Amino acid sequence: MNNLKNTKKYNIAIIGAGASGLLASIFLTKKNHTVTIFEKNNKVGKKLLATGNGRCNVTNENISLNNFYSHSDIQQINPILENFNYKKCKNFFNNIGVEFVNNEIGRVYPMSQNSSSIVDSLEYEALNNGVKIELNSKIEDISYDEQYYIINGKKYDKLIIATGSTAMPKLGGDKSGYNFAKQFHHSTIDPFASLVQLVSDNKNLEMISGVKVDGVVENKQGDILFTKYGLSGSAILDISRDISYKLQHQKSVKVTVDILPTFSKNKLVDMLLQRAKTLASRDIYVWLDGIVNKKLSRYIIIESKIPENIKFAKFLNRKDILKIVHTIKNLEFNITDTKGFETCEVCAGGVILDDINLHTMESKLQKNLYFIGEVLDVDGDCGGYNLHFAWASGYTLAQNLR
Ligand SMILES: Cc1cc2nc3c(=O)[nH]c(=O)nc-3n(C[C@H](O)[C@H](O)[C@H](O)COP(=O)(O)OP(=O)(O)OC[C@H]3O[C@@H](n4cnc5c(N)ncnc54)[C@H](O)[C@@H]3O)c2cc1C
Structure with a gap:
C-alpha cells in the first residue's frame, strides 16, 4: 500500500475500450492516475458483448501455459498468468458485482449467463473511478515529442495500446495497433485467423x-x-x-x-x-x-x-x-x-513479445509505451483463455506501472 502512495501520478491514454483496456483503466485509477480511454465504437466492449455466444466465457478454472501460443517462447508470459491467476480474476469480478458459474469442463461464465453483466460492470467501475471514456474516437495519429504522447492535441505521459487484433472488424477488429507498434519500431507477426x-x-x-x-x-x-x-x-x-x-x-x-x-x-x-x-x-x-x-x-x-x-x-x-x-x-x-478475419474469434500473431518487458508490459524500444491484450503475439485456446490473457496483461501493466 505504501508503495502505491509513493508512486508518481501520470496522465495516461489508453487506445481501446475492450477487455484489456477497461480492466487496466480500473486498476490505474485505483492508483490515482488520470486515465482517458479512446474508443472508436459508439459503446465500450462491443466485442466483449459477443463473446461466448452472448454469455461471455470470462476465464477458465484451469489456466495453464499449455493453452497459449506465440511465435516467441510462450514461457515468457508465465509472470502475467501468475500475477492474475484464476482466483485473482474471480475476486476482481466478484468485487465489481459479477458472480461466476463454472461448467463441467472448467469454463467460467457470469452467473447471469449474459455478457452485458461483464461489460456493464467494467464500464460502471471505470466511470465510477473517474476514467474518462471518449467514444466514437478512432485514433489514427499519435505523435511523440520526446516527452509526451500527443493524441487529439492533448499530451499524455504514458500511452497504452489496447486495440485488440484484426478479428471481426464489425465488432471493432482493427489493424491500427500493429501500425502504432511499427511507428515505434516494433516488429509484428502478420496476424492470421484462429478459432475460425x-x-x-x-x-x-x-x-x-x-x-x-x-x-x-x-x-x-x-x-x-x-x-x-x-x-x-x-x-x-x-x-x-x-x-x-x-x-x-x-x-x-x-x-x-x-x-x-x-x-x-x-x-x-x-x-x-x-x-x-x-x-x-x-x-x-x-x-x-x-x-x-x-x-x-x-x-x-x-x-x-x-x-x-x-x-x-x-x-x-x-x-x-x-x-x-x-x-x-x-x-x-x-x-x-x-x-478469415470476418468471422474468427481471435488472431494469432501480432506485436512480437521479445521487445516487450512482460513484467510491466512496457516496450523495450520506446519509453512509456505499453501493449496489452490481443494486439500482442499471444493467442489462446477456446475456453476463456483469450479473455484471461487480456485481463491478466491489463492487470500486470497497472500493478507495475511506475
Ligand atoms: C465472436 C467472439 C467470441 C469470443 N468469445 C470469447 C470467449 O467467450 N472467451 C474468450 O476468452 N475470448 C473470446 N473471444 C476473444 C476475446 O473477445 C478477445 O481475445 C478479447 O476481447 C481481446 O481483448 P483486447 O482488449 O485485446 O481487445 P478488444 O476486446 O477487441 O478491444 C479492443 C478495442 O479497441 C478498439 N479500437 C481498435 N482500434 C482503435 C483505434 N484506432 N482507436 C480507438 N479504438 C480502437 C476496438 O473498437 C475495441 O473496442 C471472442 C471473440 C469473438 C470475436
Missing part, C-alpha cells in the same frame, strides 16, 4: 449441410457441424489455429473426421456385417439410417465408392463393409481456406 470455421472444396458437401455430429477431428473431440462451405463447431475451432497456420505455407490441408468415435473399427465391422443380413433388402443409400443422420448415410456410401451395381445391402461383401467403416472413421475433407 474452415472452408473445404469437397464437392458433395452440400449434401450434408446442417448435419452436426459429436465426432473427433485430428484428435479433438466435440461438435462438428458440416456446412455448405465447409466445417464448423467447437472441435473445428479447436484445430483451426494449426490449419490456418499451415494454409499460410500450403494450398490445402487434409483433415479427417471420425463420426462415430465411441465405436471401435472392429465393433463397427461386426455391427455392419450383421446389419447387412438383418436389413438385407434395404437400399444401400438408406441402409445406414438409424446409425447416422440420413444425409450422412447417403454421403458415406458415395464417399466409400461402393460399386454402382450394388443396390441393396445384401450384396455388400466384407471388403465393401471395410471400406464403409474406413469412411465413417476417416471422413476426409480437403481444407482450402478459413473463413
